[in-house]
Amino acid sequence: MSAIFALANQKGGVAKTTTTGILAAGLHKQGFSVLTIDCDPQGNLSMSMAADNQSGATMYEVMKGTVTAREAIQHTAACDIIPANTILAGIEQELHSVGKEMTLREKLRDEESGVADDYDYILIDCPPSLELLTLNALCAADSLLVPVQGEYYALEGLSDLMNTVRIVRRSMNPRLELEGVLLTMYDSRLNLTNQVVGEIKKYFADKVFRSTVPRSVRISEAPSYGEPICYYDKANRGTLAYQRVAEELLERNRK
Numbered sequence: 001m002s003a004i005f006a007l008a009n010q011k012g013g014v015a016k017t018t019t020t021g022i023l024a025a026g027l028h029k030q031g032f033s034v035l036t037i038d039c040d041p042q043g044n045l046s047m048s049m050a051a052d053n054q055s056g057a058t059m060y061e062v063m064k065g066t067v068t069a070r071e072a073i074q075h076t077a078a079c080d081i082i083p084a085n086t087i088l089a090g091i092e093q094e095l096h097s098v099g100k101e102m103t104l105r106e107k108l109r110d111e112e113s114g115v116a117d118d119y120d121y122i123l124i125d126c127p128p129s130l131e132l133l134t135l136n137a138l139c140a141a142d143s144l145l146v147p148v149q150g151e152y153y154a155l156e157g158l159s160d161l162m163n164t165v166r167i168v169r170r171s172m173n174p175r176l177e178l179e180g181v182l183l184t185m186y187d188s189r190l191n192l193t194n195q196v197v198g199e200i201k202k203y204f205a206d207k208v209f210r211s212t213v214p215r216s217v218r219i220s221e222a223p224s225y226g227e228p229i230c231y232y233d234k235a236n237r238g239t240l241a242y243q244r245v246a247e248e249l250l251e252r253n254r255k
């Protein structure tokens with residue numbers, strides 16, 4: 001059975017997509033089989049991995065049930081992906097059934113066409129909202145990874161996210177765990193960052209990853225290369241930081 005992680009935070013621009021791509025590639029490089037799922041209609045993950053999200057099957061068809069999860073998988077330079085594009089934004093209006101939050105979980109774990117047994121890790125990149133697509137990811141996942149950018153309003157969003165997690169646990173996915181909070185675009189020279197990090201550590205204690213990811217221009221340029229940075233710039237400090245995050249993740253999941 002795969003370990004399924006949702007990377008969620010309803011704030012945009014906190015490095016959910018960046019973290020999904022680099023972490024997935026890092027795990028893949030260590031010899032694990034990894035599937036990423038683009039759950040964001042913006043399709044940033046698909047584009048950054050040069051997946052075809054225009055002519056092939058996407059998450060939209062998977063959620064609608066016209067294509068199976070397995071059929072929608074594409075193989076990229078780094079790891080496998082089920083891509084997404086803007087059409088996915090309409091799914092909220094199109095799924096009507098009771099329990100539609102469980103759609104993705106059912107698709108991934110379907111006995112015949114599901115992929116939950118095919119990979120070591122499945123990483124789901126969520127959109128910047130707490131609505132249906134993110135709920136689907138939280139219901140499908142074993143564990144939640146929250147990228148956070150050290151800034152003034154960081155904590156405010158997190159309490160809403162944790163409320164959503166409580167609701168999901170209560171009614172839909174009781175075993176959902178909080179894997180951890182990852183500080184991204186971290187700059188220890190900024191007083192503000194240190195203040196916010198202090199607050200986050202007070203609230204989340206040992207759930208905060210020991211490794212942090214520094215701001216790096218090379219990381220922000222990476223999406224245009226169509227493959228994760230760890231494939232072509234192994235010495236970059238962002239690459240090395242994500243390597244440590246991957247190690248920490250593996251260490252935590254060995255226990």
Ligand code: ADP
Pocket residue numbers: 011012013014015016017018019044128184185186213214215216217219220221223238
């Ligand atoms: P989200 O998916 O949460 O909206 P992204 O992963 O798209 O966030 O990141 C937002 C922006 O910040 C992107 O332009 C990305 O390239 C950039 N970015 C992410 N992580 C870093 C980093 N460590 N250093 C510099 N830029 C980063």
Ligand code: MG
Pocket residue numbers: 016017018040044126127
């Ligand atoms: Mg994103």
